[in-house]
Amino acid sequence: SPFSFFRGAALIMAADLAAGPHTGLIAQLCGDAHLSNFGLFGTPERNLVFDVNDFDETLPGPWEWDVKRLVASLAIAGRTNGFQASDRELVVRSCACAYRTHMRELAGLGELNAWYTQTTVDAELEASVDTKFAKAIQETAAKARTHDSLQAVSKLTETVDGQTRLVSQPPLVVPIEELVGADQAREYEQQLGPFMQRYRDSLEDSRRPLIDRFQNVAMARKVVGVGSVGLRAWIMLLVGRDNDDPLLIQMKEAQPSVLARFLGDSEYANAGQRVSVGQRLMQASSDVLLGWLHAVGPDGYEADYYVRQLHDWKGAVSVQNSSPKLLADYARSCGHALARGHARTGDRIAIAAYLGDGDTADTAFAQFAEAYADQNERDYAALQAAVAAGRVTAKSDL
Template identity: 50%
Template sequence: MNANAPGTSAPWLTPEDRACLGREARDQVPPEAHAELVRAAGRDPVQVLVAEDASRLPDLVPLRHARMLASPFAFFRGAAGVMAADLARTPKSGLTVQLCGDAHLSNFGMFASPERNLLFDINDFDETIPGPWEWDVKRLSASLVIAAHDNGFTPRQARKIALAAVRRYQASMAELAALGNLEVWYTKLDVAEARRQIGDQIDARTGKRLDRAIAKARSRDHRRSLQKLTAIVDGRRRIVGDPPLVVPISDLAPETAPDAIESAVGDLLERYSQTLPVGFRELVRSYRFVDMARKVVGVGSVGTRCWIVLMVGRDEDDPLFLQVKEAGRSALADHLGDTSSIPHGERVVTGQRLMQAAGDPFLGYQTTIGLDGRSRDFYVRQLADWKGSADVATMLPRMLRSYGQLCAWSLARAHARSGDRIAIAAYLGTDDVFAQAVTAFAEGYAELNSLDHAAMRAAVEAGLVRSQG
């Protein structure tokens, strides 16, 4: 972490001292070493995934596997734990930051800032934890190569896409190293600016598709969720079931009286509100609980306990949808010697607040007792607030390259907030060695991921692993 961060006990270092640390790290672990990818003897990716399933809802585990089998990229999205074990065997620079922990392409996207601006940034922090900054860079670059292969691009095109992203990370870190602390903290990427940057690198058809995606993100708000997810049932507003993707609480706990559910959820929300700033704490309290349901989300998260909660304020046309998502142990924790004792919901929220340029004002956390009587950690955020993500599968090479560069810039900015940006920039230097090395790693990892995907499919076909459909 940054030796000059407030509250640290490390001595204050000048910019030159910090640059010296980066150069010393470069001497000890040369950038070219990051091309290294060692496949450990006895490595079993399927076993890693099956072990993760133990803490998930059994009825949703086959759906998780089915989603991961859809393509090598889908498999990669759900295999953060597999890659964490592989990264643990790679060289480390010794410079740490707050990691996203799962910085693949689809974990970046659009969302609204509290000031109602549409921003682009990292938007998933389930695996966040302090660790080597290069782990995030390697996961991002590998995701680019894998996505390029899935889209049918040539190996040369895939290499250029990954190389451009790592170079952008390197250039961005150098730019951030020259800024003051407040400048770094306030730096953000407005979607309008991102669209301008991409504009001259894509054709008219792709530009129109991008504009539609931005417009779609702006349309995703709480009123749209109200129309899409609810209906009037017996004179009362209720979340409509769509099992197994959406299952109302009344179906999961049919013998529990509605008043008891409302009381229990109200207590949970009150305790969650204590983790919010005072103003938003009072805002949450101004809403009343209406209904809740279990909702399946993502690929890697399938099987974890995730709820959507409908609340209303002034009247039924004033909805607030919250997402209450289970937070388990980070997939990277076992490989980084993590000894933190804070609840995992707090870990996720802390990581997001450190890394994201402008966070969800409703972001908070809670530990509660589940329907099975076990204590579990959760974090809470808005379900829909101008959220949008790019459709990677439809991207042409130039668009994927531009998008990868935007993700790389966002990752560098996030790392610069918690780590020593000057030391990292000095480690990276001005040559192309690190970029070339990480791109070679990404190409090798794409091949390994394809083998892992095939191994998962073989395990399903052999009846060793359950998959839906």
């Protein structure tokens, strides 16, 4: 669909944005701030918050690039859902207005108060939105609180002869002994020490004693999708006190940001470090085990990786087949969260002053979103034509 195409086309949009003017006001960017890259996750204090949750393309850049990608995604989603033009405008303007007004609020706060701001999922938040959206939040929050490492362990592991191991679910999950053979798998596991030490060294000092309490017992390749198709990802099963104290962590390949060819290379040579640092800068609260390393996988493929818990109270509100009102409320939440993320590293006072207290910027973003939705449809049609002509190979097993 045009929306699925848009999700995987961060590089295409980056090229389009780079061809035009920008404000010159720089902030840490998500780099791929479409509406599906926001969601719920748990903080170390075990609160549930709503925030940006994907940082594969993060890099410092013009703040409005993130906003433009977000509003374009909303317009495209509105078209996918069959919304009229007036309803799509309502959705996009809700997002742009939320970004503008929250940035203005943040500009009036002191540095610490602005940094500590977060969107906590609680009764106050639910009371501030439409009843249907509040119900969607409640349902998603309830699922997110069960969507943790223990749930992942129950789905991805099995116990054989008293030993816990990762299940084989090819092609999505393949244990390393099936990839390279039992002998080579054991040899690789014996060499994991230096790699895990690099990951440990990337953690904050206060987190290192925590990861030291776990030991690796199994490893598997895990397929990831959409914009990450083709990148390596590994899951590792660790145990702490005993087999009843499991932890699943994911190592996901990181490559240079798609923004780098237009904004310059990251200051971090390791792409996994770029992702991890960008996440820590933008999120109100990040995974305590978020880190990075450079490693050679069991298949001999060498790459940078960022490392995180596989699941930690993660959830997302579904906006497929949603009403215009529900999508507008969701858009408002996304705009609010993105403004807070940019305010942590950008000049929030200058951005707020640029946007002003009227709706001129809201109108401009709404016009851009519709224009880019048209461009996205042309790009998607061009891809379909290339497939039909045999210039691009595409296949599906569905």
